[in-house]
Amino acid sequence: MKIAMVGSGYVGLVSGACFADFGHDVVCIDKDPAKIAKLEDGIMPIYEPGLDALVESNVKAGRLSFSTDLPSAIKEAAAIFIAVGTPSRRGDGHADLSFVYAVAEEIGASLSNDAVIVTKSTVPVGTGDEVERILQASGNSNKFAVVSNPEFLREGAAIGDFKRPDRIVIGAEDEFGREVMNEVYRPLFLNESPILFVNRRSSELIKYAANAFLATKITFINEMADLCEKVGANVQDVSRGIGMDNRIGAKFLNAGPGYGGSCFPKDTLALLKTAEDYDSPTRIVEAVVNVNDSRKRAMGRKVIDALGGPDAARGKKVAMLGLTFKPNTDDMRDSPAIAIALALRDAGVDVAAFDPEGMEIAQPLMPDVNMCESAYEAIEGADAVAIVTEWDAFRALDLRRVKELAKAPVLVDLRNIYTPEDVRAAGFTYESIGRA
Ligand code: UGA
Numbered sequence: 001m002k003i004a005m006v007g008s009g010y011v012g013l014v015s016g017a018c019f020a021d022f023g024h025d026v027v028c029i030d031k032d033p034a035k036i037a038k039l040e041d042g043i044m045p046i047y048e049p050g051l052d053a054l055v056e057s058n059v060k061a062g063r064l065s066f067s068t069d070l071p072s073a074i075k076e077a078a079a080i081f082i083a084v085g086t087p088s089r090r091g092d093g094h095a096d097l098s099f100v101y102a103v104a105e106e107i108g109a110s111l112s113n114d115a116v117i118v119t120k121s122t123v124p125v126g127t128g129d130e131v132e133r134i135l136q137a138s139g140n141s142n143k144f145a146v147v148s149n150p151e152f153l154r155e156g157a158a159i160g161d162f163k164r165p166d167r168i169v170i171g172a173e174d175e176f177g178r179e180v181m182n183e184v185y186r187p188l189f190l191n192e193s194p195i196l197f198v199n200r201r202s203s204e205l206i207k208y209a210a211n212a213f214l215a216t217k218i219t220f221i222n223e224m225a226d227l228c229e230k231v232g233a234n235v236q237d238v239s240r241g242i243g244m245d246n247r248i249g250a251k252f253l254n255a256g257p258g259y260g261g262s263c264f265p266k267d268t269l270a271l272l273k274t275a276e277d278y279d280s281p282t283r284i285v286e287a288v289v290n291v292n293d294s295r296k297r298a299m300g301r302k303v304i305d306a307l308g309g310p311d312a313a314r315g316k317k318v319a320m321l322g323l324t325f326k327p328n329t330d331d332m333r334d335s336p337a338i339a340i341a342l343a344l345r346d347a348g349v350d351v352a353a354f355d356p357e358g359m360e361i362a363q364p365l366m367p368d369v370n371m372c373e374s375a376y377e378a379i380e381g382a383d384a385v386a387i388v389t390e391w392d393a394f395r396a397l398d399l400r401r402v403k404e405l406a407k408a409p410v411l412v413d414l415r416n417i418y419t420p421e422d423v424r425a426a427g428f429t430y431e432s433i434g435r436a
Contacts, residue, residue: 012083108138145177150207156328171203225434235434260325300343322389
C-alpha cells in the first residue's frame with residue numbers, strides 16, 4: 001500500500017519509517033528543502049534512538065523516500081497522513097491549526113485518486129470536521145474520507161511504542177475510512193495490538209484525555225512527594241504501594257521536578273481551551289497545569305535551600321546534570337531545567353551544566369549557563385550538584401571523584417536515582433524528592 005506522510009518532523013518521520021518497515025511504500029513530505037536534503041543524506045533532524053538505522057534500511061530497501069513536492073508525492077497514495085506541527089498559539093494556548101488546514105487545502109487541490117486523509121497531528125475536537133469541509137470545498141471529485149488516528153509515541157522510545165502499541169485509536173465516520181485504516185495497520189494484527197474504532201470526535205478527545213490523565217498522575221504523585229517530605233514518608237514506597245493496585249497501575253508515578261516536553265504542557269493547555277469553548281470546565285486539568293508550573297520554579301528553591309538558603313547561595317556555584325525534559329532526547333521544550341536555571345541565576349548562583357544531547361539547543365535558552373564537556377567538568381568547584389534529568393550516564397557517578405572535584409559534597413537528586421543511604425555513606429549531604 002502506498003502511504004504519504006505530510007510533515008517529516010518527529011511524529012511524521014517515526015511513523016513513516018515504521019510504516020515502511022512494515023512493508024508499506026512510504027513517502028515522507030516536508031516543505032523544508034534543507035530538511036529533506038539532509039534526510040536523503042541519512043542525517044536525522046531529531047535525536048531518536050534507532051531512527052537513523054531504521055530510515056537507512058528502509059531507504060535501501062526502496063520502501064522509504066522523501067519529497068518536497070506534495071502534489072506528485074501523494075499520487076496513488078491510499079492513505080495520506082497529516083503529521084505537521086500544532087504548536088500552542090501565541091497568547092491564548094489554543095492549538096495553532098494553520099499548518100494542518102494549509103495541508104488540507106493543498107491535498108484538496110491536488111488529490112488525483114481515492115484516498116483516506118488521516119490527521120495524526122494532535123488536533124482539538126472538531127478539526128477533522130474542518131479538514132473534511134476544506135476538502136469538500138475544494139471541489140475535488142475523488143472519493144475521500146477524513147480519519148483521526150492520534151499517536152501515543154514517547155520521545156526516546158518512539159519506535160518501540162509505534163511497533164508495540166498498547167492500542168491503536170482510529171476515529172472514522174464511514175466504512176471506506178475504516179477499511180483503508182485496517183489495511184494500513186494490518187501488519188500489527190500479528191502482534192495482536194488492539195485497534196479501537198470510534199467516531200472522529202471521540203478519537204480526537206482520546207488523545208488529549210490520555211495526555212491530561214498522565215500529566216495528572218505525575219502531578220498527583222509530585223504533590224504526594226511534597227507531603228512525604230513533611231510527614232516522614234517515602235514517595236517511592238507510596239508509588240509502589242498504590243501502583244500495585246491494578247486499578248491505579250504502576251507507570252507514571254515517578255515523582256520529579258514536574259513534567260515538560262512538547263506534549264503534556266501544550267496539550268493540557270489546549271484541552272483547557274476546548275473545555276472553555278464548550279463551556280464545560282475541566283478543573284482538575286486546570287489545577288494540574290498550575291501546580292506543575294509552580295513546581296518547576298520551586299525546584300530551583302530546593303537547590304538554593306541545599307546551598308544554605310538565598311543569602312548563603314549568592315555567589316556559589318551549582319553543577320546541573322541533565323537539561324532535557326527527559327533522557328534520550330535533545331528536546332528542551334518546557335524542560336524544568338529552564339525554570340531551575342533561571343531561579344538559580346536570579347538568586348545570584350553560577351550555573352555550570354552538562355547534558356549528553358541537549359546542550360546545543362539549551363544554550364540559547366539559558367545564555368548565562370556555562371555548558372561543559374562532561375559531568376565532572378561541571379562538578380569541578382561546585383558547591384552543590386543537582387541531577388535534573390535521569391540520563392543513564394548520571395546513575396553511576398564516581399562519588400569519590402565527585403567529592404574530590406566539588407567544593408562541597410552536596411547532591412540534590414531531583415529524579416531519585418540514588419539511594420539516600422549510599423550517598424550519605426559516601427559523605428554527602430543528600431536531598432531528593434519525597435524522601436524525608
Ligand atoms: C508523552 C506521552 O507519554 C506519549 O504517549 C504521547 O504520545 C506524547 O506525549 C505526545 O503527545 O506526543 P513524551 O512527551 O515524549 O510523551 O514524554 P513522557 O515520557 O510521557 O514524559 C513527559 C514528562 O513527564 C517528562 O518531563 C517526564 O520526565 C515526566 N514524567 C514522566 C515524570 O515526571 N514522572 C513519570 O513517572 C513519568
